[in-house]
Amino acid sequence: MMASNYSVTRSSGATKIAAFVGIMILVALIAAPLWAGRADMRLMGELFLYLALASLWNLMAGYAGLVSVGQQAYVGFGGYMLFALTMFGGLHPVLAIAIAGLLGAVISIPVALLIFRLRGAYFAIGTWVIAEVFRLSFAQVSTLGGGSGSSLPAGIVRSLADSRAGREHLSYWLALGSAAIVIAAVFLFLRSRNGLALTAIRDNELAAGSLGIDIWRTKFVVYIVTAALTAMIGALIFLQKLRISPDAAFSVNDWTAFVIFIVVIGGIGTLEGPIIGTLLFFLLRETLADLGTIYLMVLGAVAIVIMLKAPNGIWGLIRNRFDIELFPLSYRVKPAQKD
Amino acid sequence: MEWVNAILQGALLGGLYALFAAGLSLIFGVMRLVNIAHGDLIVLGAYLGLSVTLVLGVHPLVALVLVVPAMAVIGYVLQRCILNQTLGKDILPPLLVTFGLSVIIQNALLETYTADPQKISAGALETASLSVGGLSFGVLPVMTFVIAVAVIAGLQWVFYRTALGRAFRATSDNQEIAQLMGLNRRHIFGLAMALALAVTAIAGILLGIRTSFDPSIGGGRLIFGFEAVIIGGLGNLWGTLVGGIILGVAQTVGAKIDPGWQLLAGHLVFLLILAIRPSGLFPRIKE
Numbered sequence: 076m077m078a079s080n081y082s083v084t085r086s087s088g089a090t091k092i093a094a095f096v097g098i099m100i101l102v103a104l105i106a107a108p109l110w111a112g113r114a115d116m117r118l119m120g121e122l123f124l125y126l127a128l129a130s131l132w133n134l135m136a137g138y139a140g141l142v143s144v145g146q147q148a149y150v151g152f153g154g155y156m157l158f159a160l161t162m163f164g165g166l167h168p169v170l171a172i173a174i175a176g177l178l179g180a181v182i183s184i185p186v187a188l189l190i191f192r193l194r195g196a197y198f199a200i201g202t203w204v205i206a207e208v209f210r211l212s213f214a215q216v217s218t219l220g221g222g223s224g225s226s227l228p229a230g231i232v233r234s235l236a237d238s239r240a241g242r243e244h245l246s247y248w249l250a251l252g253s254a255a256i257v258i259a260a261v262f263l264f265l266r267s268r269n270g271l272a273l274t275a276i277r278d279n280e281l282a283a284g285s286l287g288i289d290i291w292r293t294k295f296v297v298y299i300v301t302a303a304l305t306a307m308i309g310a311l312i313f314l315q316k317l318r319i320s321p322d323a324a325f326s327v328n329d330w331t332a333f334v335i336f337i338v339v340i341g342g343i344g345t346l347e348g349p350i351i352g353t354l355l356f357f358l359l360r361e362t363l364a365d366l367g368t369i370y371l372m373v374l375g376a377v378a379i380v381i382m383l384k385a386p387n388g389i390w391g392l393i394r395n396r397f398d399i400e401l402f403p404l405s406y407r408v409k410p411a412q413k414d
Numbered sequence: 415m416e417w418v419n420a421i422l423q424g425a426l427l428g429g430l431y432a433l434f435a436a437g438l439s440l441i442f443g444v445m446r447l448v449n450i451a452h453g454d455l456i457v458l459g460a461y462l463g464l465s466v467t468l469v470l471g472v473h474p475l476v477a478l479v480l481v482v483p484a485m486a487v488i489g490y491v492l493q494r495c496i497l498n499q500t501l502g503k504d505i506l507p508p509l510l511v512t513f514g515l516s517v518i519i520q521n522a523l524l525e526t527y528t529a530d531p532q533k534i535s536a537g538a539l540e541t542a543s544l545s546v547g548g549l550s551f552g553v554l555p556v557m558t559f560v561i562a563v564a565v566i567a568g569l570q571w572v573f574y575r576t577a578l579g580r581a582f583r584a585t586s587d588n589q590e591i592a593q594l595m596g597l598n599r600r601h602i603f604g605l606a607m608a609l610a611l612a613v614t615a616i617a618g619i620l621l622g623i624r625t626s627f628d629p630s631i632g633g634g635r636l637i638f639g640f641e642a643v644i645i646g647g648l649g650n651l652w653g654t655l656v657g658g659i660i661l662g663v664a665q666t667v668g669a670k671i672d673p674g675w676q677l678l679a680g681h682l683v684f685l686l687i688l689a690i691r692p693s694g695l696f697p698r699i700k701e
Contacts, residue, residue, distance in 0.1 A: 142509055144450070189685060192692035193644075195505040196448030200640045201688070204681055207637060211678040327633060332517060339510055368521040375517035382510050383499050 085403040093401035104251055108244045120247045120315060122357050123254035127308050128330065129337040129349035130257050131301045136335075137344035138265070138273045139297040140280070142195075145202025146331050148186075148209045149179050149302045151324030153309025155213050158319055161231045163218070168235055169249070172310040179306025180299050187298045191291070203327065210325035224320025232317060246315050253308055260304070262346060265404055269293060274404075277344060336378045342388030346402040351390050419549055420670045421663050426551065428662030429559030430624065432655040433617035434639035435646075436566055437610035443573075443649035444582045444606040445501060447508050451516040453636030455611060458519055459485055459618020460627050461527055464534050474534045474619050482615045489611030493604040501603070516632065523629035534622035558620045562658070565613055566651050572609070573651070582606060641684040647694030656695060660687075 107116055128146070135141040156175035160166045166174065190201040214222045236242045264270045272293050275283040284290050309330075313319050323329075333356065341352025363370040385392055394400065434456060441447050449455075462484060466477035496515070500507035542553035573579040584592040585602045593599055621627060621635070641661050646653030661680050668679020687695070 136506070142506060144513065189689055192688060196450070196509050197640070197644065197648075199509055200448070200450070200637065201644075203633075204637055204641065204684060208678065208681045208685070211674075211681070215674055215678070328517075332513070335510065335513060343506070368524045371521045372518050372525075375514040375521070379496065379511050379514040379518075382507050382514070383496070386507065 087400065087403070089399040090401060090403040101255060105248070107247065113243060116243060116247045118357070120250040122353060123250040124308055124312050125334065125337065125356070126349060126353040127254045127257040128305065128334045129353055130261050130346070131305055132334045133338045133343060133349045134261050135297055135301050137338065138277050139294045140277065141294055141298055142199045143202040144199045144327065144331050144335070145204070145206035146305055146334065147325045147327055147329070148202070148206035149183070149305035150309035150312065150330040151213065151321070152182065152209055153179055153306030154313030154319050154324045155219060156306065157310035157313055158219060158225065158227060162228060168231060168314055172307050172314070175310040176303045176307035180303035183299050183302030187295055191295065206325055206327065210321045213324070214321040220320070222321060224318065224323070227317045249311055253311055257304055258346065262402055265346070269296065273297065336374055339378050340381055340388055342390030344387070345390050345394070346404065348388050348390045352388065355389070415548065417670070420666045422549060422551070423555070424663035424666030425659045426555035426559045426662070427666060428659030429555070429562035430617070430620060431638045431642045431661050432562045432658030433558070433565060433613065433620065434635050435642035435654045435658055436569060436651065437613045438639050439643050439649060439651055439654045440569060440613070441606055441610045442643070444586050445603050447497065447501065450509060450512040450636065451519055452614070452639060453634065454516045454519040454632030455485070455614050456618045456621060456635045457523065457627060457629060457632045459615040460534065460622035461523055462615070463619035463622050464532055467534055474536050474623055478616060478619055481619060482612045485611040485615035486608040489607040490604040493607035494600060497607065498600050498603055520629050520632060527629065529628055529630070531626040531628045533626040534619065536623045540623065554624060558624070561616065561620065562655065565616060566655050569609070569613070570651050578605065638680070641680065644694055645684060645687050647697035650694070650696045653694060653696035
């Protein structure tokens, strides 16, 4: 058989339908202020921010093998930078979010140089130590409220938009935009040369290294890009909350444990996984929230069972059963079409 | 003299950190497993100790007689039922499963004992002190340090002088060949976790006598234990003791400079050692 009898494609029927449906959903979501209530928009805004955090954590852990339990370091850092830049720098909040991302990238460089010396689970706990250092350091800064934190002054909140509805819509669109941008960025990154290297590392680190991929550099880039985007998401989260304190900003439960559960339950190492996981997480949260701590125990147990019985998560199960993919990332070999 | 005092108190505190770390070091040495729930298991040990002292009205040190075997059984069952299934080349499963366990233990404790801080009462032992050459030492910290040294010496003895220790080392070196020699890997790993959690029970009760605790403090204990292991060198038990002492001294000296600096100073010394000697001061295992 000749090689020319086959063609290699990335897109399939499913990916084309998914792209179309995805764009329709995105349009509907952009128009949400027309059809959704205030409480719904608040909830959706929160959902988008979690989706963005989960997609980023998935890029690091699922593709680059960098399992961090210290991403709250960058969420909190971004939040504090928003407060510092707007309160003392007099910057507009949206500009402050962008600069918080840049500063997140800058601070993640020495952090990466240090914790990249640790491997595997020790890397994970090392990132947690870093997050603790961030938390304890910000608790020492008395101009930012020290251990008890501070609120965003009303003047800065008003600078976002004049009316309350305007502010709510803007913060909703920022959250939606950040989720869309993060997913698009991760998608495009994975389709790029660097992304191909990353996928190769995920599949077999040894083989990837022997093919000339600079594993350290690839992971380093992923870590820094993730830190920058996570810091921006953190700034957005605390722009919604309007109040920050070291314990809330650097909470391992809120910004890392939940995110890990989302990714594991949805399916680690896929783009679809975090989306499914986020939807399921919010569904569980909204229905089981009255159970209090029991709900968290259920969440922990679900994560353990999924990790043991279906390590590829819900999306993994679906993909194995139907062999579909919503984001065109892998290559498929098909017999060439006759003219 | 004040500084000498701070350093000595810190070294004694390091004994407690070494106890937090000994279990981590042991199971890492045997099966390369890092247990993220370790801190929460220490807190579980403290709560079991509290319950036993309250229900039976015995001294907390007597409660050890019940809590140590209870934690050992929990460890064995946990390893056989859940953790053994996660061991393999991929580091994600053990990490995420123990992370899930951590959340479950934390919230189960919250549900059972509420979020109110608790303390194990040990009567006169809590306040007794010794005076040596112008310095005064609490009997409890001294006792904790002596127990830490004894526990580590005991683990070292088990590791290098007993049949069980030989089995540990054999499985750690090569699981397949150990299996061929008739060792049941799953059982050996269960015993290693049982031993680790027995130590955890001791650490938990001593922690509970020393300070108040609540269900949320496990993460912090895990971090101290982890730092002691890394400072000392992976898989090296005596190194772990040295790591604990360095961490304890860093914290008390930091607190002396500024009370807000206690934990920060410990973490910074850890990061400094990581920057200079990434594999710790006395590494035994190449990772």
